Amino acid sequence: MSTPVSKAEAGEASGLAAPSAMAAPPAKKRRPGRLLLMVSVPLLVVGGGAYFYLTGGRFEETDNAYVQQAKVAVSSDIAGRIVAVNISENQMVHAGDVLFSIDPAPYQIALDQANAALGSARVNVEQLKVSYQTAQTALAAAKATLEIQQASFNRQNTLVEQGVSSASTLDQPKLSLRAAQTAVASAEQQVASAVAALAGNPEIETDMHPTVLAALSQVQLAERNLSKTDVVAAADGVISQIGNLNVGQFVTTGTTIASLVETGGTWVEANFKETQLAGIHVGMVAEVAVDASPGAPLEGKVTSIGAATGSEFSLIPAQNATGNWVKVVQRIPVRVDFEPDAAVQLRSGMSALVSVDTGKSTLDKLQGH
Structure with a gap:
């Protein structure tokens, strides 16, 4: 139940509330720091971006790069049956190590035959000298x-001219003289034939005679074939793809039977965009970061720049003379040679990041330096 309020109390209450309701709100104070902050921050961002843009651009970088090592197809120079295999898959080998062996018996027989033919040729030359x-x-x-x-x-x-003897007495001496002249001519032909058989030089050394030289070459060929029965590594590297290399298998001349990845020479083939090549030249310093060891970059040097884009060397080059041609930025292979770190196990085909120091920033390029 509400308590009645008197008119005097009501008037007094309304008199107190009126002035406060009619009072003006206080004026807001301006903050100059906020305006300065709003202007300076964008300027700093733009200035910082311009600084990094103008001072940057010195390094041309690409991650389209791969480690390369020479790959040699292992094959036999002679045909034969494999009698021994001395390697296993992905084994490290050194130059001169025997990889596998081919049956040497047929080639030993061929060498013996060649030596016999050489001896016979020498005897024939000696006989020619005797004939001479x-x-x-x-x-x-x-x-x-x-x-x-x-x-x-x-x-x-x-006597006939003096009239002592008759002319008929000259018949027999004349016949004998003609026979002697014929014998001399025949003997001269025999000498010429003997000289020709000795290659025109009666004093020729036996081993310099063409027949003996031919026999010697056959001996050398037989010795070479016999030595090739042991197939050796051409260089230091890792042998792989030996699945078809088995004892008892017959191999033919030149047939690839394994692969050797040489570890003596390692380089990176970096495929830079054609728009990046303007600042790249042979001899520039490059940094190579292999994905297998990202924390250990290697220092290298640009040694060559490809003569054409990769598509030009493809089996079927792109044909751009069509109505739906679309321009695509091409890439040029750049070779970077470097000394591999012994602690990093590099393998051919590994991915890498290559950064080439061009020595010029964007500001230098704009100023034409």
Whole structure:
């Protein structure tokens, strides 16, 4: 139940509330720091961005890069059956290590035959020298007989000219003289034939005769084939893909039977965009970060820049003379050579990040330096 309020109390209450309701609100104070902050922050952001843009651009970078190592196809220079395999998959080998062996028996037989042919050739040359000496002796004898017959004919001819003997007495001396002349001519032909058989030089060394040289080459070929029965590693590296390398298997000449990834030379092929090549030149310093060891970057040097884009060397180059041609930024392979860290196990095909120091910032490029 409410308590009645008197008119005097009501008037007094209304008199107190009226002035407070009619009082004006206080004026807000301006804050200059807020305006300064709103202006300075964007300016600082723009200025910082401009600074980093102008002072940046010195390094050209790409992650389209891969570690490369020379890969050699292991094959045999001769045909034969494998009798021994001395390696296993992904084994580290050194230059000269025997990888596998081919049955040497057929090639040993071929070498023995070649040596026998060489001996026979030397004997034949010695016989030719003897034949030359015999021909020389026969020629000397024929010339001596010719001198005797010529003297006998001259004496008889003098008697005939003096009228002491009849002309018929010259018939026999004349026949004997003709026979002696024929014998000398035949002996000279025998000597010439003997000289020709000795390659035109009667004093030729036996092993310099063409027949002996041919036999020697066959011996060298047989020795070379026999030495190739042991297939050795051409360089230090890792042997792989030996699934077809088994004892008892017959291999033919030149057939690839395994692969050797050489570890002696390692480089990175970095595929830079064509728009990045303007500042890259041979000899520039590059930093190589291999994904397998991101915390250990390696220092390298640009050694060559590709002569064409990768698509130009593809099996089917792109044909751009079409109505739906779309421009695509091409990439040029850049070779970066470096000394691999022994602690990093590098393998051909590993991904890498390559950064080339061009030595010029964006500001330098804008100023034409």
